[in-house]
Amino acid sequence: MVGLGKMGLSHHAIVNAHPGIKVVAACDTSAYLTDVLTKYTGLKCYADFDRLLEGESLDAVVISTPSKLHAGMVEKALSRGLHVFCEKPFVLNVADGERLVALAEQKRLVNQVGYHYRFVGAFQEAARVARSGALGQLHHIRAEAYGPVVLRPKGGTWRSAKDEGGGALFDYACHAIDAMNFMVGPPSAVSGVVLGSVFSRDVDDEVYCTLHYGEGMSGQLSVNWSDESFRKMSTKVSIWGRNGRVTADRQECQIYLREAHPGLPDVRKGWTVRYTTDLTEEVWFYLRGEEYSAQIDYFAKSIEQGRTDGQSTFRSALETDRVASMILAQHRGEVPGSQAPVAAAASQGLWSRLFGG
Amino acid sequence: MREAVAMDRVLFGDNQFFGVNHMSEEKARAQSMRFQDLQAILDVLDAAYQEGIRTFMCTTHDRVAEICDHFRANREQYPDYTFYPCMPYAHKYANAVTEHGMVEALRKFLPEDGALGAMMKGGVALASKDARAIMGLLIDAEMKMFHGLHTPVIFIQNVITDLLLGLGMKDAFRFFADHVRERYGAEPGFITMNTPRLLDVLDDLGIDNPIVCSNINKIGFRMCGGVELYEQTIAKRRFRPIAMSVLASGALSPREAVEYVCRQPRIESIVFGASSRANIRQTKALIDELSVPVPR
Numbered sequence: 001m002v003g004l005g006k007m008g009l010s011h012h013a014i015v016n017a018h019p020g021i022k023v024v025a026a027c028d029t030s031a032y033l034t035d036v037l038t039k040y041t042g043l044k045c046y047a048d049f050d051r052l053l054e055g056e057s058l059d060a061v062v063i064s065t066p067s068k069l070h071a072g073m074v075e076k077a078l079s080r081g082l083h084v085f086c087e088k089p090f091v092l093n094v095a096d097g098e099r100l101v102a103l104a105e106q107k108r109l110v111n112q113v114g115y116h117y118r119f120v121g122a123f124q125e126a127a128r129v130a131r132s133g134a135l136g137q138l139h140h141i142r143a144e145a146y147g148p149v150v151l152r153p154k155g156g157t158w159r160s161a162k163d164e165g166g167g168a169l170f171d172y173a174c175h176a177i178d179a180m181n182f183m184v185g186p187p188s189a190v191s192g193v194v195l196g197s198v199f200s201r202d203v204d205d206e207v208y209c210t211l212h213y214g215e216g217m218s219g220q221l222s223v224n225w226s227d228e229s230f231r232k233m234s235t236k237v238s239i240w241g242r243n244g245r246v247t248a249d250r251q252e253c254q255i256y257l258r259e260a261h262p263g264l265p266d267v268r269k270g271w272t273v274r275y276t277t278d279l280t281e282e283v284w285f286y287l288r289g290e291e292y293s294a295q296i297d298y299f300a301k302s303i304e305q306g307r308t309d310g311q312s313t314f315r316s317a318l319e320t321d322r323v324a325s326m327i328l329a330q331h332r333g334e335v336p337g338s339q340a341p342v343a344a345a346a347s348q349g350l351w352s353r354l355f356g357g
Numbered sequence: 358m359r360e361a362v363a364m365d366r367v368l369f370g371d372n373q374f375f376g377v378n379h380m381s382e383e384k385a386r387a388q389s390m391r392f393q394d395l396q397a398i399l400d401v402l403d404a405a406y407q408e409g410i411r412t413f414m415c416t417t418h419d420r421v422a423e424i425c426d427h428f429r430a431n432r433e434q435y436p437d438y439t440f441y442p443c444m445p446y447a448h449k450y451a452n453a454v455t456e457h458g459m460v461e462a463l464r465k466f467l468p469e470d471g472a473l474g475a476m477m478k479g480g481v482a483l484a485s486k487d488a489r490a491i492m493g494l495l496i497d498a499e500m501k502m503f504h505g506l507h508t509p510v511i512f513i514q515n516v517i518t519d520l521l522l523g524l525g526m527k528d529a530f531r532f533f534a535d536h537v538r539e540r541y542g543a544e545p546g547f548i549t550m551n552t553p554r555l556l557d558v559l560d561d562l563g564i565d566n567p568i569v570c571s572n573i574n575k576i577g578f579r580m581c582g583g584v585e586l587y588e589q590t591i592a593k594r595r596f597r598p599i600a601m602s603v604l605a606s607g608a609l610s611p612r613e614a615v616e617y618v619c620r621q622p623r624i625e626s627i628v629f630g631a632s633s634r635a636n637i638r639q640t641k642a643l644i645d646e647l648s649v650p651v652p653r
Contacts, residue, residue, distance in 0.1 A: 006454060010520070017551075039486060231377075250382075251380055277380070277607075280578075283581060285519075285523065286550035286551060
């Protein structure tokens with residue numbers, strides 16, 4: 001377990017409870033945290049990733065460090081022949097991502113990124129509906145994500161450091177973009193990009209853009225993490241086709257079909273609403289949401305079965321990084337659709353938010 | 358041997374007041390609009406009280422402090438009213454961690470007011486990584502809003518229970534139980550989505566016959582290990598189960614849902630939340646009708 005911030009601790013608890021996985025050691029630079037874990041749980045902890053790799057014989061690593069550290073750590077782990085689960089976003093530079101995808105695939109190692117929406121029942125149902133053909137020719141997708149993360153001006157943290165990137169695009173919008181990619185595949189171009197600040201001095205708190213898919217299909221992305229009217233992050237995706245619409249959030253999936261369709265024999269004409277209670281598969285251990293456990297179990301099963309082309313692979317997460325990169329390039333006035341390196345240095349967002357940065 | 362705290366058969370929950378709904382975000386939003394006025398919450402609690410529900414099982418949400426003020430100021434109206442605090446309100450901590458970092462957030466929740474000694478103790482506990490002392494201070498901070506009110510059972514919320522369970526930080530359960538007993542004369546309660554696994558740990562720690570609140574519903578919604586294992590666990594293991602999410606967020610009809618739970622032996626209490634007097638009355642009446650006496 002590499003990185004024990006909020007996500008890292010949560011992953012650790014889930015992995016530790018998994019009957020098929022043995023946690024050998026963890027690694028974090030916060031001595032306070034690792035001391036407490038060692039004292040009360042006996043967990044062997046390292047402060048340094050290289051020492052961990054040197055000192056232990058491992059099958060796999062779970063990396064939940066600051067985003068800017070992902071690329072280097074993933075590369076070292078893959079080079080040692082370890083299977084890798086990496087928190088989102090995958091990497092901040094598309095060229096790094098391409099290299100790591102190639103390395104993982106060449107070494108036939110299991111590789112997964114923590115886009116947990118792909119394991120949420122209602123989003124899986126929406127993806128099934130979108131892919132079934134039942135909606136007819138698709139012409140629009142809209143993803144919205146709102147939540148209460150940055151609610152007042154602050155200075156002196158990562159947010160005041162302009163070239164560190166970060167902001168709502170990497171920490172929030174990536175989830176919505178990945179959900180869209182999951183359901184209808186990646187867009188070929190973006191336009192109309194707005195990266196706005198609501199409270200942060202230099203980085204984006206809101207992200208809006210149009211996405212282009214070819215064949216007359218378009219999309220809209222609307223993300224704002226400075227909205228206190230939401231209790232926690234709330235993401236909603238709608239897809240329109242000539243024969244109907246599907247709308248999904250974490251709790252429910254609403255389907256409207258103008259005509260029944262053989263591609264979805266279980267869905268009738270008109271409205272069908274499915275709730276999380278019947279869309280969610282039971283997990284062996286629950287913490288915060290079934291999807292967090294489900295993605296870890298999926299990773300473990302992939303290792304058991306040698307499945308390297310499953311759900312939320314590096315390759316699919318790279319598609320999401322690519323869209324983020326296109327949005328940034330557009331914002332800077334560069335060629336639409338160009339794949340310039342993302343954010344000059346890196347997003348320290350998650351990490352700094354956890355540890356005060 | 359201390360005498361076990363008797364719990365009412367029906368407890369009133371608070372999810373509906375704070376925009377928590379597992380079925381629909383729209384519905385959750387409508388509820389948070391309706392209950393943004395304290396009076397709207399008090400009216401529902403009054404309705405529940407008039408239907409004979411005297412225990413309010415509530416998160417240590419900031420707004421619960423206002424509810425506590427009301428009950429403190431009007432004791433004569435509710436002479437037998439009981440609170441079961443459930444701590445912490447996790448979003449409060451998560452937001453603080455997001456804003457200040459983990460260690461600094463922890464510091465912020467430790468008491469500052471009152472005796473200088475408390476501050477010193479907090480500082481020393483933090484520095485020495487003394488989890489027992491830190492936990493005691495955090496519990497005290499959460500309990501402040503219930504001062505002077507009757508709180509015979511104090512719960513630890515599932516997000517923390519299950520995090521500690523996953524991490525294997527077993528001692529924390531012992532620290533929690535000890536502090537709640539010693540400081541508040543209360544019985545510790547544990548909310549979890551992983552009852553069988555938690556019981557293994559509590560057994561190991563020698564926490565005897567614990568109060569454990571978890572989802573118990575016919576469709577197995579958020580019952581890790583499955584319906585069958587839960588049924589066996591309830592029938593055979595020594596603990597005091599409280600059933601929540603009995604209606605599985607509305608996926609079951611009330612009668613079917615209550616029938617199932619009441620058929621399980623040894624479930625002591627059922628907690629549910631509702632927003633209208635009619636729904637409260639209906640669910641309470643169903644539980645009364647379908648309950649068989651609990652063998653003690």
